[in-house]
Amino acid sequence: xxxxxxxxxSLMRGVMPDEAWNYHSSDAIGFEKMQAQYNMKFLNFAMPxxxxxxxxxWLTQVMSSYPIPDVAFLECGGNDCDYDxxxxxxxxxxxxxxxxxxxxxxxxxxxxxxxxxxxxARVAMTSLPPLPHVAVTEGDSSAAPPVxxxxxPFLLS
Numbered sequence: 001x002x003x004x005x006x007x008x009x010s011l012m013r014g015v016m017p018d019e020a021w022n023y024h025s026s027d028a029i030g031f032e033k034m035q036a037q038y039n040m041k042f043l044n045f046a047m048p049x050x051x052x053x054x055x056x057x058w059l060t061q062v063m064s065s066y067p068i069p070d071v072a073f074l075e076c077g078g079n080d081c082d083y084d085x086x087x088x089x090x091x092x093x094x095x096x097x098x099x100x101x102x103x104x105x106x107x108x109x110x111x112x113x114x115x116x117x118x119x120x121a122r123v124a125m126t127s128l129p130p131l132p133h134v135a136v137t138e139g140d141s142s143a144a145p146p147v148x149x150x151x152x153p154f155l156l157s
Contacts (some may be wrong), residue, residue, distance in 0.1 A: 005069040
């Protein structure tokens with residue numbers, strides 16, 4: 001039986017909103033069904049609000065406390081690139097930076113990848129789903145034309 005560990009934020013955790021926009025964990029990703037159907041074992045260590053730094057720290061702790069998985073899935077970046085929206089509302093013309101500078105994100109993410117690989121796990125990195133451009137640009141589709149992206153995980157050997 002192959003073992004898969006998941007590290008990331010709420011997207012990897014399977015947190016989904018209900019009709020009233022209250023968030024709940026679910027198995028929307030389908031881990032439980034895949035485990036039963038394909039004789040696989042998934043352990044989901046992803047946590048809402050995790051940034052690349054928290055993913056790296058949590059991965060380090062898990063890899064030293066649990067058996068090494070066949071594959072470690074890594075998904076992060078959404079909380080790293082988020083902004084302080086209250087500050088933006090208060091000063092829309094000011095300079096606003098994401099929570100994690102890109103250089104720090106790259107360092108944290110690459111360190112997490114190397115830690116998993118050096119422990120003996122293969123690494124699969126997933127990317128965030130693309131945001132609808134209409135929601136981002138408040139309906140002015142000419143400001144941000146849609147970008148066609150094929151988002152899929154890939155393995156590093």
